[in-house]
Amino acid sequence: MTTNERTGDATSEVESGEEEEVLGGGELAAHLIKSGITRNEMIAAITNRLHAEAMASLPPNVRRRIRALRTLQKEFADIESKFYLEVHALECKYERMYKPLLEKRAQIVSGAYEPNDAECVNPWRDESEEEELARAVQNAAIAEGEEKKEEKEPAEPPMDPNVKGIPDFWYTIFKNVSMLCEMMQEHDEPIIKCLQDIKVQMFEDPIGFTLEFHFLPNDYFTNTVLTKEYSMKCKPDEENPLEFEGPEIYSCKGCEINWKKGKNVTVKTIKKKQKHKSRGSVRTVTKSVQADSFFNFFAPPQMPDDPNSTLASDTQALLTADFEVGHYIRERVVSRAVLLYTGEGLDEDDDDDYEEEEEEECSTEESEDEEPAPRKRGKKQNKALQENPAECKQQ
Amino acid sequence: MTTNERTGDATSEVESGEEEEVLGGGELAAHLIKSGITRNEMIAAITNRLHAEAMASLPPNVRRRIRALRTLQKEFADIESKFYLEVHALECKYERMYKPLLEKRAQIVSGAYEPNDAECVNPWRDESEEEELARAVQNAAIAEGEEKKEEKEPAEPPMDPNVKGIPDFWYTIFKNVSMLCEMMQEHDEPIIKCLQDIKVQMFEDPIGFTLEFHFLPNDYFTNTVLTKEYSMKCKPDEENPLEFEGPEIYSCKGCEINWKKGKNVTVKTIKKKQKHKSRGSVRTVTKSVQADSFFNFFAPPQMPDDPNSTLASDTQALLTADFEVGHYIRERVVSRAVLLYTGEGLDEDDDDDYEEEEEEECSTEESEDEEPAPRKRGKKQNKALQENPAECKQQ
Numbered sequence: 001m002t003t004n005e006r007t008g009d010a011t012s013e014v015e016s017g018e019e020e021e022v023l024g025g026g027e028l029a030a031h032l033i034k035s036g037i038t039r040n041e042m043i044a045a046i047t048n049r050l051h052a053e054a055m056a057s058l059p060p061n062v063r064r065r066i067r068a069l070r071t072l073q074k075e076f077a078d079i080e081s082k083f084y085l086e087v088h089a090l091e092c093k094y095e096r097m098y099k100p101l102l103e104k105r106a107q108i109v110s111g112a113y114e115p116n117d118a119e120c121v122n123p124w125r126d127e128s129e130e131e132e133l134a135r136a137v138q139n140a141a142i143a144e145g146e147e148k149k150e151e152k153e154p155a156e157p158p159m160d161p162n163v164k165g166i167p168d169f170w171y172t173i174f175k176n177v178s179m180l181c182e183m184m185q186e187h188d189e190p191i192i193k194c195l196q197d198i199k200v201q202m203f204e205d206p207i208g209f210t211l212e213f214h215f216l217p218n219d220y221f222t223n224t225v226l227t228k229e230y231s232m233k234c235k236p237d238e239e240n241p242l243e244f245e246g247p248e249i250y251s252c253k254g255c256e257i258n259w260k261k262g263k264n265v266t267v268k269t270i271k272k273k274q275k276h277k278s279r280g281s282v283r284t285v286t287k288s289v290q291a292d293s294f295f296n297f298f299a300p301p302q303m304p305d306d307p308n309s310t311l312a313s314d315t316q317a318l319l320t321a322d323f324e325v326g327h328y329i330r331e332r333v334v335s336r337a338v339l340l341y342t343g344e345g346l347d348e349d350d351d352d353d354y355e356e357e358e359e360e361e362c363s364t365e366e367s368e369d370e371e372p373a374p375r376k377r378g379k380k381q382n383k384a385l386q387e388n389p390a391e392c393k394q395q
Numbered sequence: 396m397t398t399n400e401r402t403g404d405a406t407s408e409v410e411s412g413e414e415e416e417v418l419g420g421g422e423l424a425a426h427l428i429k430s431g432i433t434r435n436e437m438i439a440a441i442t443n444r445l446h447a448e449a450m451a452s453l454p455p456n457v458r459r460r461i462r463a464l465r466t467l468q469k470e471f472a473d474i475e476s477k478f479y480l481e482v483h484a485l486e487c488k489y490e491r492m493y494k495p496l497l498e499k500r501a502q503i504v505s506g507a508y509e510p511n512d513a514e515c516v517n518p519w520r521d522e523s524e525e526e527e528l529a530r531a532v533q534n535a536a537i538a539e540g541e542e543k544k545e546e547k548e549p550a551e552p553p554m555d556p557n558v559k560g561i562p563d564f565w566y567t568i569f570k571n572v573s574m575l576c577e578m579m580q581e582h583d584e585p586i587i588k589c590l591q592d593i594k595v596q597m598f599e600d601p602i603g604f605t606l607e608f609h610f611l612p613n614d615y616f617t618n619t620v621l622t623k624e625y626s627m628k629c630k631p632d633e634e635n636p637l638e639f640e641g642p643e644i645y646s647c648k649g650c651e652i653n654w655k656k657g658k659n660v661t662v663k664t665i666k667k668k669q670k671h672k673s674r675g676s677v678r679t680v681t682k683s684v685q686a687d688s689f690f691n692f693f694a695p696p697q698m699p700d701d702p703n704s705t706l707a708s709d710t711q712a713l714l715t716a717d718f719e720v721g722h723y724i725r726e727r728v729v730s731r732a733v734l735l736y737t738g739e740g741l742d743e744d745d746d747d748d749y750e751e752e753e754e755e756e757c758s759t760e761e762s763e764d765e766e767p768a769p770r771k772r773g774k775k776q777n778k779a780l781q782e783n784p785a786e787c788k789q790q
Contacts, residue, residue: 051738068510115463338464343446
């Protein structure tokens, strides 16, 4: 019996006016279909109900013992929340230890500091191989330039050999990391080229962190730093204590961007023709609407003041995606920037568009309500396991 | 131009005897196809090469500064490894705090301890709802029994209302958790029904943990405890220090199972007919071969003594899967057992076979060499973000 048939049967049963106190799988499905939920939500609801029914069929004393285990599980969660607080305190402590390294990195990137020879030795790398490749690439570029002068579109001009620091460092990272690249629009690119550093500030009470995006003076806005702040709570929810799995992000705040006149890339003006109802004359009005832009990251949807209120599902999805980006920037981008710049530290799906296309071909009607695909594991096949002492989720 | 055409072109180029010092995307592809690697590996190799070429085209002083950033990144990894050691020490400390709770859980499950009324109150749950469902399920079962006596296969006998503890507690968890359920074969089930507890012992030096599976006396083996031990290292690799991402499991040890005679479910005997070469007479011989079984978990592939030796790719895959299971048991199963028993704490893919089937339909020729699919996020849409202070991977 296929799912469709089953659903069909059940629907007609309900439509015929029968009401059952206990809804089995089929009846429940019909009930849920009417309320317009997605298939995934439906399956979750049905399996939840099946589990509840399995529990309900147990003798009373066994159910009583299960309740005792739940009480223990709640105590476990209370202790666990202290563990996560201690992990966060450790993270704050280590952030202070990383700071001088990240400061120096910023100075090298900007050109404020020129590293000495000893600082440029990577004893674990074969430097001569790197040099050989460099020579070969330059020769090939010259040869290609001679042969195919007319065929090709003009190549990018080679970088000024006396350039300061590492030009386009963060811009290149945005280009290399698929999550960031997808957010960056063409009109954002000249602005991201002015991005000089991303810093993380950790907070202990309440626990949380702020991402600081430091910009060179530019033609687009007057801010020198754009900030995004995430606050977390690390206590089991009173109503659902057993769902606790670590710190949850419960608020995120952006910052106001002081756009220079006509330079706000997060809005676009569209022209609309309006026809006068009675006179029939036509006029053109311009209207501002939100435009796709990385800089929308600094204007996240407002979180409700009441943490128990339910969010609209599209707001929910936006916030979830937002947290994912913020967390990824903190956890991977800031701490491993040079590896994302060179490509050494890119995950498979940062690099590889092929698979995504295939997935799209296979997409079914559910695609709209699916979560963003979970991140693939790193390049190495054996980078397999994750402990999550501090899983962040939205409340 | 499709990938195929491109590859084709490149192959003929190489076959015609030309040798190029610098291999571009196409040439490299042809080169790699010949060596029989998979498409994913090929894409990774090509993108690595493209990144290397992009670096190689930079002016020497910029490349020098990138090396300085790599040196800083190495220092970062050295500090980070201390962070992970501290997290592990914290985990050991908290394991000691969880112990009394998990002990009590084991006693309630086995029936050694009967919880008092106060211990059975779950103030965050509506108990009356649970009771009502229980009554409804029982009524429905009686009604159904009367109506459909002949139609249905005999239902499982209801549980003895005076039963001790929580029967089949761990067996039910094995049934509910897809990762464990897939490993458990039909012949394993009566043995898993004797599983009384899973405990974790943490170690600080070298860092690691042991999973202990405690069994009731049974007809299958004489052991009362089966163990699986994982040791981790938490230092950046000397040859690839920048790949460091936290503790790596570098060894896993099983234990010998003392099977009672004829009860070893991990082997099966197959009969083979052999024909005598000259005489032509036929005899039947029996041969022992490995059988699928959860208990193969206690006989993982041998790790090589030399940590730098390369493993055969099938051994690699087996070990990766093994680590994933061991880690999941430690991280989720042991710490949240009651929620997996009731179904409250199951992840989406523990519950839902539908999506997996769809994925299978879409599988391409690559499916064999792909890693096991990354675990889906939990049920709640907003359980989105993960910090991984201690990501474990195989060395």
